[in-house]
Amino acid sequence: MSNRVCEVLNIEKPIIQGPMAWISTAPLVAAVSNAGGLGVLGVGFAPDEFVKEQVEETRKLTDKPFGINTVLIPENLDRLTKLISEIKPPVxxxxxxINVDEQICLHYFKLWHDAGCKIILKASTIADAIAAEKGGGHTTVEAITILVPQATDVLSVPVVASGGIADGRGFAAAIALGAEGIEMGTIFMAAEEASVHPNVKKALINAGDMSTVITGYSTDEPCRQIKNKLSDEMIEIEANNTKEVAAELLRTVAESSLKKAMIDGDMVEGAVWQDKLYHLSLKLNLSNLFLVK
Structure with a gap:
């Protein structure tokens, strides 16, 4: 299947592997790219040397396009842009x-384009998507069935749907809604090439429809995770404290919890996120759109 997503990203299949910290490293990323999709390194907050190492290792494993993720936090962008100009990742x-800054997009997207990079942007509302398109080129909060048609009605760049897609049925539904591709994250955690602890893969495979809970409402960036002792503690914190106090307590509890699960295999106090841990805050990505340029 070839369309604008494939043409812009120079890939064979319009499938993007979502970047996941401690998971999306060179072996998985290269495997996805070699299979015709777009692998993306989950290095948004990683030290420069680790990013360089992962990019170098990925290039040893594939000659296909791949990406690295960044996070549009102003205080982090100058450092990242300097690094991008050195390593020149394809994407x-x-x-x-939430609330994309149009001026940040205009400034940094130009610099990244000048470095020869294609840009995929992840946004949180249709307004954010429109602001991002002006700068160069994903959306949460509402259901994918609502967001994708709205986005394709108002945007000129190709839209990639994300959120709860794990097989061909989800792919077909996204295309029917107007998307030109899909992004998948969690499903890749069970792949042989994913460098996560076997306990995590087993938990994901065995998880049912009621195995997850949502935590982090007090942070305004909630996250879905597999239910365990850690999630019980987080839910209790939110039930027994004001929003402000709970948000601060959750950040302390959540710190390093992703690493505990993914690397150490701790399924009791580790976090098996269905989505992502950004810095020390939690972000819900149940339904997203990608805008590619």
Whole structure:
């Protein structure tokens, strides 16, 4: 299947592997790219040397396009842009929080384009998507069935749907809604090439429809995760504290919890996120759109 997503990103299949910290490293990213999709390194907050190492290793494993993720947080962008100008990854996957700053997009997207990079941007509302398109080129909060048609009605760039897609049925539904491709994250965690602890893969495969809970409402960036002792503690914190106090307590509890699960295999106090842990805050990505340019 070839369309604008494939043409812009120079890939064979309009499938993007979502970047996931401690998971989306060179072996998985290269495997996805070699299979015809777009692998993306989950290095948004990683030290420069680690990013360089992962890019170098990915290039040893594939000659296909791949991406690295960034996060549109102003204090982090100058450092990242300097790094991008050095390593020149084929694609930049720009993660955002809600309320995209159009001026930031205009400034940094130009610099990334000048470095020869294609840009995928992840936004949180249709307004954010429109602002991002002006700068160069994903959306949460509403259901995918609502967002994709709205986005394709108002945007000129190709739209990639994301959120709860894990097989051909989800792909077909996204295309029917107007998307030109899909992004998948969680499903890739069970892949042989994903460098996560076997306990995590087993938990994901065995999880049912009621195995997950949503935590982090107090942060305004909630996240879905597999239910365990950690999630119980987080839910209790939110039930027994004011929003402001709960948000601060959750950030302390959540710190390093992703690493505990993904690397150490701790399924009791580790976090098996269905989505992402950004910095020390939690972000819900149940339904997203990608805008590619």
């Amino acid at each position: 930049i996957y720009a993660d955002t929080l």
